[in-house]
Amino acid sequence: MDSIFSYLHQLKQLRSFSFNVDSIRQKYPTRTNSYFNMLKQINLLLSDTYLRVLPQITYLYLHNGDVLHSIPLPVLYHLKLDKCSLDDLKAIFKNAPELQSLNICLELDTPNLGISSISSPSLTELNLKIMNSPISMDEIECFLSNLPYLKHLKLELKGDNDLANGHRWQMLTSDFITFIFKFHVELSSVDETLQSFQTLLYLEEKR
Secondary structure, three states: OHHHHHHHHHOOOOOEEEEOOHHHHHHOOOOOHHHHHHHHHHHHHHHHHHHHHHHHOOEEEEEEOHHHOOOOOOOOOEEEEEEEEHHHHHHHHHHOOOOOEEEEEEEOOOOOOOHHHOOOOOOOEEEEEEOOOOOOHHHHHHHHHOOOOOOEEEEEEEEOHHHHOHHHHHHHHOOOOEEEEEEEEOOOOHHHHHHHOOOHHHHHHOO
């Protein structure tokens, strides 16, 4: 593994890179000294490798986004992260101005922590999952309004009743090509909620 990471920067045509630390955990199921030594060694190798390699990558898949804060990503078009904080997301949008496709599980430390202030002028496809903290419809509306070229949206969210308002989602997504959603909410009126999604947009256009 050392030799692989050490020489990755010499692959000048490398454009796609994927690495998941879970593969290391599977090799060392018990947290022994060997596991922690291996993990420390890999992290040191990766830090140097990321600085050298990631600026040339167009497709990237990593376990988390904390390593991307200080790395320029000028030609990154597609990014997938298993875990991403709000600070990670801000840094990614800043460092990857050409990002078109984003697939992340966003972890919010506290509710309503400012996702509505984040923007990306180039993003066209978003697969977003937020499950560790509830989010309001107002926050999502503000956030999506900051993604002017978004055309494909997939969401898995939990929140209050207003999150399952089909009429508000119709106004937000009527121009989208793809809209797939799963909401975890406690409904006060199931019939009213279902009725809000029984419009032509959902029954015909977005099915």
